[in-house]
Amino acid sequence: MTIRRGRGVAAVNYPTGMNLGGDPSQALVHSTPTGNFMVTLSSVDLGQGLKQVMAQICAETIGVKTEQVIIDTADTDTGPHCMGTFASRGTHRIGNAVIQAAREARQVMLEVAAEALEVDAGDLDTDGDGNIHVKGAPQKSISIFDTALMAHFKLGRSISGRGMFLVPRSYPEVETGAMKPSTCYAHACTVAEVDVDDETGEVTVISMKNVFEIGRALNPKMVEQQLVGGSWMGISHALYETTEPYYPKRDHAGTDFNEYLMPGPGDIAPTEIIVLERPAEDGPYGAKGPGEMCANPQIPALANAIFDAVGVRIDMMPITPERILRALREKQAA
Amino acid sequence: MKLAKSYFADQRTDDLKELGQGLPRSDVPGHVTGKTTYFADRTFPGMLYLKMVRSPHHHARIRSVDLSDAEKHPGVHRILTHKDIPHNLYTILILIQVGPEDEHVLAEDKVRWKGEAVVAVLADSERAANEAAAKVKVDYEVLPDVLDIDSALAPGAPIVNEHHGQNYYMYDSGQSRKVRYGDVEKGFAEADHILEQTYYSSPIEQAPMETTGCIVTPDGNDRFTCYTNTQAMFFTLDNTSIILQMPGHKLHMVGGTVGGGFGGKVDVTVEPIAILAAKLTGRPVSFIYGRYEEMQISSPRAAEKIVLKDGVMKDGRIVARQVWGYTDAGAYSRHSPYGAQKGAAHYPGPYTIPNVWVDTWCVYTNRTPSSAMRGFGVTIADFALEVQMDKLARLIGMDPLEFRFINAYRDGDMKAHRQPTTGAALIECMQEASRVANWPIAEKYLEMSSYKEV
């Protein structure tokens, strides 16, 4: 029995969004009488933190603190249409809609403040801390609290905005396949290092070094959540997961978490994550979609590392100890 | 996690206030105290539980269904069959004119996969619903099945789905989505080496911790509120409207707080039947998949077969790439025609190759219908592409990482589906990977950039 070490690399890109009959999402923003902001959506937070990132995008755009923004989603009676949460589209598509709605609301807010301060709205700016002031003259200011009160009770103005982001449908050209299936692309390169036991076929992931380029990291802690969890899922896909271990045969199909294999807390690989930020021209504050791409490069990187270690190619996912062992036996016999 | 700020610094202005900050998530206090409300954290008086009677066969004709014993079971309120569904034949993407309608909400004359829904039992407890479901007698005539891509496409194979008429999806471009760029035959003729390899994957389960489901309450005014964990509120609402022939204004979907999705909650499988059940009984209805249903009934990531044929020069340039991609859609389309098409646009990967030829197929088999999962149309393609890249590098005796630099796409390069590359960053990711992993590469590759000198 020998433990053999190997390493492999893989590099990938990933499209943001999808091309299903056009790719629209809407957002509505309005202020409360005391200058808090509601963002109304029908978008779904699957756990990735959509509500939090939308609150930060709205706050950045209007010029208030994130905690002053409430996200109201997803109720089809109140929330305007969203295509859905898939295809790495959430941050990008919905974020762009929120920016547009928040800009419109900000403009009304500045117009109300301009009336109060008897200046031109174009001369005003927010300090990000609850106040609106004349550019270059911070002492001449009004709070957003007072601005909202004035809009509601004195001027009769609705501090609100509508946002819509649409990527129009692209019909693939029949002969050539020319099409615009998505917008900006995220990127990744992963180097995996493994030990393979040539007697049991067992693979131990020694290290997983991931470099991801995701546009702007709008909330780096939430980006980290996605990337760490995604890297784990990539390893899981490569080495463990399938509902049909002997596809196309239907036997041994897993029906619970005892039979459906995934790495547990005792199996996690030492993982390193480095993030590059090349802002996307069409992204909300430059963001791209990181949610799906992050689980892809580990799979081929591991396959290549296993070959580097023991000299057999497993061209079928998942790369189980059984498949490695059978391949090693075949190689020995040849 | 480390942010490598030195890359692309000229393209960023670091003047953001609320963004770029790792602010705490506003929803997490609810998570850690168990106060976050997921759809199933609601109980309504008089709630009925829906359980499906499912096909035990991969492919069978239904001779008869006998509900008499099940209907007599204590606690049973109603049993729904296909006759109760106003528009029983549906397909999800009909909303965007991608047909044909090919799937029954409840089976009529045939079942086409092991697990297909036949009859829905409504009872006042889960236990009674399960017990009654076991008493439904369905008489099947078992038919020959096809369980994999190759046998589905073999001449004379049994037809899986008559609504398609053949065992593959018919695109406007024919039996596959096609990408044609340059001249692959010319490329292969010039190449120093040609490598053709086949890659496979098995179905994968999304496995969110919260299983697919919904709870429906009749509002009393002929409207219905559906608490759901769908990934797409209006996809669900609009498809329900079609299936139940019910105007959209009678439907009210509430969701948005979901215990994981990963693509597994994009199909519309629980809401229409649960809303119909609430309408027909006047009672709240709960239809939640058990873990077994989540694993074996809910659409998995498709099994795929991918054939890659590459022509490569001794100096490392790939001059031609030909791809045959096959997605095992199972018995019905769901999102698979789109997934296969997304794959077509993804090839040849993040590389600039002058001659590319792609055919991606959406193939029908008598398996659990597959559908979206994290990386839909791309994950398995990347596995195949990047293992192939490793093989090509070794074939010409080149370092696998350096080999990728030679072929990496850069700003302005034309992709095979005729979109110019913008915002490329593959080269910089690989440069950083070589540093962090201590993988030495020649200086000239460290000096490369995704920006193209004008």
Added chain:
Amino acid sequence: MAKVPVQFTLNGEEKADFVDGGATLLKVLREKVGDTSAKAGCQQGTCGSCSVIIDGELRLSCLTLAETCGGAEIHTTGGLATDGVLHPLQRAFMDEFAAQCGFCTPGMIMAAKVLLDRNPNPSHEDVVEALSGNVCRCTGYEPIIRAVLTAARSNSQNAA
């Protein structure tokens, strides 16, 4: 169906009800008592989302019959914060970004609490062992393990 009387304390409060024979504690907590912090992830004892503490022991409430809980002291994540002050584990799960979708989180916290109650200074391996019956699909476990270790450290600092 025959109803069975059952009485227990939940997070220190007396609860009494008639439950269906064969009803699980998970179902009774969620649908009769109104504490939905324990989640139904599989209802077959393989995911840990329904974990609760019964008389100091970590238990899967989906495999525990409610009628066997007479006189028991039951604790759930729903009752872990006292007077609105979070338990160090809850605080640490927040600080370490250890929750994404949050569905496994209450069960994870229960498993971690039983560990820390017995072993205030656990090693990395102890934490892994304690969490090994709880499945998470989002996080890759790393932040969860870190959160438990952080909570243990903050506990021992408070004690010192």
